[in-house]
Amino acid sequence: MVITLGAFDGFHTGHQRLFKTARRMAEVLRTDWGVVTFEPHPGIYMGKIKAVMFEQREREVLRRALGVPHLYNIKFDEKLRNLSAEEFLTRLNERIKIHGIVVGDNFRFGKNHEGGLDDLRHFCLTHNAGLCILNIDIYAMSSAKGRKRVAGGVTNKLLYELGYPWFIWTKVIKGNQRGRELGYPTANLDIADRALFPCEAVYAAAVPIFDDKAQDMSWHAACVSVGRNPTFKDVNELRAEVYITDFEGDLYNKDIQVFFLNKLRRVREFANQDELIEQIGLDVKRSRRFFDLAFKPDERRDIFMKFAAAIRDMTSENFKPKIISLNDK
Numbered sequence: 001m002v003i004t005l006g007a008f009d010g011f012h013t014g015h016q017r018l019f020k021t022a023r024r025m026a027e028v029l030r031t032d033w034g035v036v037t038f039e040p041h042p043g044i045y046m047g048k049i050k051a052v053m054f055e056q057r058e059r060e061v062l063r064r065a066l067g068v069p070h071l072y073n074i075k076f077d078e079k080l081r082n083l084s085a086e087e088f089l090t091r092l093n094e095r096i097k098i099h100g101i102v103v104g105d106n107f108r109f110g111k112n113h114e115g116g117l118d119d120l121r122h123f124c125l126t127h128n129a130g131l132c133i134l135n136i137d138i139y140a141m142s143s144a145k146g147r148k149r150v151a152g153g154v155t156n157k158l159l160y161e162l163g164y165p166w167f168i169w170t171k172v173i174k175g176n177q178r179g180r181e182l183g184y185p186t187a188n189l190d191i192a193d194r195a196l197f198p199c200e201a202v203y204a205a206a207v208p209i210f211d212d213k214a215q216d217m218s219w220h221a222a223c224v225s226v227g228r229n230p231t232f233k234d235v236n237e238l239r240a241e242v243y244i245t246d247f248e249g250d251l252y253n254k255d256i257q258v259f260f261l262n263k264l265r266r267v268r269e270f271a272n273q274d275e276l277i278e279q280i281g282l283d284v285k286r287s288r289r290f291f292d293l294a295f296k297p298d299e300r301r302d303i304f305m306k307f308a309a310a311i312r313d314m315t316s317e318n319f320k321p322k323i324i325s326l327n328d329k
Helices: 013-029 056-065 085-095 117-126 143-151 156-162 178-182 273-295 298-317
Strands: 002-005 033-039 071-075 100-104 130-134 167-173 187-189 201-210 217-227 239-244 255-265
Touching (some): 013 033, 085 117, 117 130, 143 156, 156 273, 187 255, 201 298, 217 255, 273 298
Parallel strands (some): 100 130
Antiparallel strands (some): 187 239, 201 217, 201 255, 217 239
């Protein structure tokens, strides 16, 4: 097995270059390859960051859509944190027979981050494994930058930096049903437990809609409002509701995936309901344009189709993440 090691929050374009290199090494060595990461994210465990870009189920969607054959989630706890670099690699090798390793040149691991590239070189030399160290200059994108861009309001720049649209997979919950009264029925998204979410604004989005058996699927342009309904002044908590174009149906209590494409405007208070309805109409038109632009390049359409296939398969499989402990003997 050829592995690439890291926290891997987001699988952004820099990570994807590591994956491409691991895939090529595996072809040369005539073996398989995969990603080794940690659960929870080490930054979360140690309190250095407050949130990650994607939850476990969403990360599995990314794995499948991006063609990563294996994803190993290593349990990150105090015992793992205190393993030396040598012990970590030894235990990992016992669980996953390592034939090659691919990392960036800033990779650190082991207790107090004492392990580095020399430790990897020694391990690979003594275990007859391949090693590829990529120059850190390839990281035009970083996970920290991605989290900042999500929190600041998703724009199409993030789409290009990630190589795909930032998205959520969540449940539709009961709302005030005011959208229906305005002529734009919306699905209210459950975001209560999400530590990272785009700031208050109106966003263009894309939503895949599946039939009851999760077989047939169609993509729809959508418009997402994130805010507290300032025009009506009756909402205290942050809410996210999505209007899906060319769709009629009941999504209540069902799972939904929303792919954010671009921020359209800030949330503001309108003088009356008619002004709000007029603005929503303009938002929907702009959302359709961003949707059309997102699907126009063939390579972009292809990644959307891969996302849809991954979601469909995971829905039918009733996916549950598997966490591996290196402390088990």
